[in-house]
Amino acid sequence: MSMWKEMALKVMEGNQISKEEALNILNSSDKDLLEVLQGAYLIRHHYYGNKVKLNMIVNTKSGLCPENCGYCSQSSISTAPIKKYRMMDKEEILKGAERAYQLNVGTYCIVASGRGPSYNEVEQVVSAVKDIKDKYNLKVCACLGILKPDQARKLKEAGVDRYNHNLNTSENHHENITTSHSYQDRVNTVELIKETGISPCSGVIVGMKETKEDVVDMAFSLNAIDADSIPVNFLHAIDGTPLEGTHELNPRYCLKVLALMRFVNPTKEIRISGGREVNLRSLQPLGLYAANSIFVGDYLTTAGQESTADHQMLEDLGFEIEFIKETTQA
Structure with a gap:
């Protein structure tokens, strides 16, 4: 062997x-x-x-991010020629959900650039999620950055199943990648999601x-x-x-x-x-x-x-x- x-x-035995x-x-x-x-x-x-689980992303807000993450074309220090736009309206988000449904995707991921969402952006996502649940019954994952507790609760109440907030790298290497937020900021967001009752994705x-x-x-x-x-x-x-x-x-x-x-x-x-x-x-x-x-x-x-x-x-x-x-x- x-x-x-x-x-x-040994791992399968719980070790x-x-x-x-x-x-x-x-x-x-x-x-x-x-x-x-x-x-x-x-x-x-x-x-x-x-x-195998299938997932699909919709980039609901592109660029315009104040963070300085070294890998990201949407950051404030990037000169990459990408599309930049404000938050999509609900109908555009729903079109993406329809496409996900047609592809037998199980989880539809609503992603937006930025340090964290405004309250208006959260409301836009909440409205879209309710319709997605009613029409397509898709699992919904949101990825909107650092959340406040009341924003997390609103997403949970709307039916968001999962929230993504990546650690991205190790704590030791984090400052080599970004200095506009800390590694602990990322951990804290994941912990908030768990406390809210949303499945954590990281x-x-x-x-x-x-x-x-x-x-x-x-x-x-x-x-x-x-x-x-x-x-x-x-x-x-x-x-x-x-x-x-x-x-x-x-x-x-x-x-x-x-x-x-x-x-x-x-x-x-x-x-x-x-x-x-x-x-x-x-x-x-x-x-x-x-x-x-x-x-x-x-x-x-x-x-x-x-x-x-x-x-x-x-x-x-x-x-x-x-x-x-x-x-x-x-």
């Missing part, structure tokens, strides 16, 4: 791997890659079988000049805050941002990162997110032996793979889409 299979069986064991995953030889993935797949299959961006030890710390931090859903983004370096020209990743390392996340967070939804296409490239299908969720369609300011290609990939793997519930839509 390989050491990776043995480690997977947590050590940080040293986690680092061994990232440092493993490429010749052991399939065995590492087999271990991750044993855990993934134990909790999720071969089901993940990372890998490839931002962090160390392997930082990646291990990210995985254990997400375990500590008990995030239900963990989006794993791989940096898609955008010209005009401070991380422009950064290309540290290769597909094999990305697969090891996904395996690490599964070993450390065995019962959680691990979602392959932004940068999937440019970093995993031809090895994208292998990522789903560790992860059980992907985004379909485009991301915030970068294009994704054609949704038909995603559906074909899942069919070729023999995996099943976790379909949305039947509705009484006319």
Whole structure:
């Protein structure tokens, strides 16, 4: 029995791997890659079988952000030529929900740039969410930045199922990525979401000049805050941002990162997110032996793979889409 299979069986018995064991995953030889993935797949299959959850983003507000996050084309220090617009109206958000419904997407993610939403923006999202629930019965995830307690309560009352606020990187590396908010600000937002009764979604961006030890710390931090859903983004370096020209990743390392996340967070939804296409490239299908969720369609300011290609990939793997519930839509 390989050491990776043995480690997977221990995880499935309820044991947590050590940080040293986690680092061994990232440092493993490429010749052991399939065995590492087999271990991750044993855990993934134990909790999720071969089901895959589909998610889709709508970028409801683009650019105009006062923060200085080094990876983001929408930040105040970015010179990337992106579309910039204020909050979409409800009808546009509903059009995105209809598209998500047609693609058998289970979770529709309403994302807006900025440090945090205004009260008017929260009201716009609340109004849209109520209609989305009535018409499509989609699970709704909101990602609006740092929230105030009363804003979180309004989103909960409207029917928001999940709220995303990524840790993005390790506490140790955070100041190298942004100084306009603290790492603790991010943790506090996730804790507020949990207190409000909304399912917490929090993940990372890998490839931002962090160390392997930082990646291990990210995985254990997400375990500590008990995030239900963990989006794993791989940096898609955008010209005009401070991380422009950064290309540290290769597909094999990305697969090891996904395996690490599964070993450390065995019962959680691990979602392959932004940068999937440019970093995993031809090895994208292998990522789903560790992860059980992907985004379909485009991301915030970068294009994704054609949704038909995603559906074909899942069919070729023999995996099943976790379909949305039947509705009484006319």
